[in-house]
Amino acid sequence: MATRSVVRGLRRQDLTWGYAFLAPALIILTVFLVVPIVMALWVSFREWTGLQPLGESTFVGLANYRAILLDDTVRRTDFARAIRNTLYYVLTVVPLQTILALSLAVIVNQPRLPGRSFFRTAYYFPAISSSVAISLIFLFLYQKGGLINYILTLITLGHWSNPDWLTNSNGTIHNLLGIFGITANSVPALADAQFMGLSLWEWISGPSVAMTSIIMLNIWTTIGTMMLIFLAALQDIPTFVYEAAALDGASAWQMFTKITVPLLRPTTFFVVTIGLIGTFQVFDQIFVMAPGERTTLSLAYMVYRTAFRNASMGEGTAIAFLLFIIIFAFTLLQRRLTSDRATD
């Protein structure tokens, strides 16, 4: 009874206090999040350099979207390149970091493992430091005479060509095909057919050597966070499940594939989702390590370049919205795929 009167007493003041408590959040989110999004949608249909007042911009209809999707221009080719590069980046980083983080979590989670908390700390460390600082450190490590080439020269006993990783624009799949003597000339069908101004041969290039360097760096950085998330979930799996399996004579590998992986499905879904959202927006590493390269141009970098370097705000926002749609589609697709497997 006391509780009910308390609730009634509080309700009388909650309308006032509720909105008073929410006011700062609502004001800031409205002004810097909701209004900007609506405004940007409007700007994406206009031509505006960002330098003159917004009122002096002109309405151009769908021209910004057409320029990057339909018209046969350099901008569309660049957009196609950015899509290709970003897709290779996302589709390499997300699976690799998820699998590696899960394996690492299972290894670190072993009972009576010495130094367990040290390993946990060590692997998480890159995740807390600034992406710019890390990119600069790796920019140094990847240099022609830098540590990575030096170690590879030692390992290969001097048979190492000391590549300049971050300016090497050769596609890795192209390189692989090259070993078997396949070049653009040997597949004229692919070299001639075009999609969005880029030949099919260009589309199947694979991530360039430069992009692969950034891919490796990013996996190195994010694995720790993903591992911690998996570790927290692993500790929630009740031990009797494993004990029962052990009594039935299950091997360690069977326990991993038949118990651990299925029970971790919600966590894996979460890790893959934040992985997708994060990798689709790759920017800092590109800006610091390989700006201006055709094969490292990412969609997020193109948004920045178009809007702030080429002073074309309308087209920049159009690219940003298309990127939003791509991210949204991918997360939905991933949701569909995971739930399908769950019903099997």
Next chain:
Amino acid sequence: MATATKAAAPARSLEVVGGRGSETRSRIMKYVSLAILVLLALMTLYPFLYAIGTSFKSNAEAFASPLSLLPQAPTLEAYQMLNTGLANVPRWTLNSALVALIVTITRVLFDSIAGYALARMHFAGRNIVFVAMLGTMMIPGVVLLIPRFIVLKQFGMLDSYWGLTFPFMVDVFGIFMMKQFFESVPYELEEAAFVDGANRLDMFFRVVLPTAGPALAALAIFSFQGMWNNFMDVLVIVNSPDLYTLPLGLGLLRGSQGVNLPWNFIMAGSVLTTLPMALIFLFFQRYFVEGISYSGIKG
């Protein structure tokens, strides 16, 4: 205690079932995985140690002996360059610290009062507000880059401390984290305070908030980290060198200098950028883990 028994149990029962052969095998497994873990830890930490080592080398030595971790002729050359024509690292550090602190303090306050309202108060429109906030979480940061620039430009806030702090004083992730926490606070606390004649404001600050220490610490750490490391937003908002933050100043150096960078200096800058977060991490490690468990995967 519960976690300790939980962790140890499966291995013991495995050994009972498997007998001696599997015991040897599981021991080998343990050494193999330990070797892998040590190698990986080395790969993770070495770049940072190497950056520290290089920051005490002369620029000539930085490239001459790539493999050596320790400088042969230790020098403070790189650290003396931090305040020269090339860079104004003290100023950048000050800007980074100021901006990150303002954002952290306001975010902790605004996120926790909003989180409390959503968790405990009953008023018309609460669910609408909640769902709307949930919706904004789907918007990726890069999509906000230009829109935010436009709004700040309209307000004349570009290239100012206002522009660097205002948009970041609230974040939805933090609100949800605090909401999650406040939902676990027992009702009895609030009832007792109400009976004593407290209104919602007193109740929150005197009774509820003091129980939120760990959650607030986690929120403060994530906010500080996010703003201290922020590069993309700062890049767009700031123009004058007086307002550069550490990541922005260092990131732009690369653009103006190409790869002919004084590497010992660049490593010194990177070390300084990483240092505060490293210290916070070492001292408050448990809050990082706690924050990750609040982030939604657990409920």
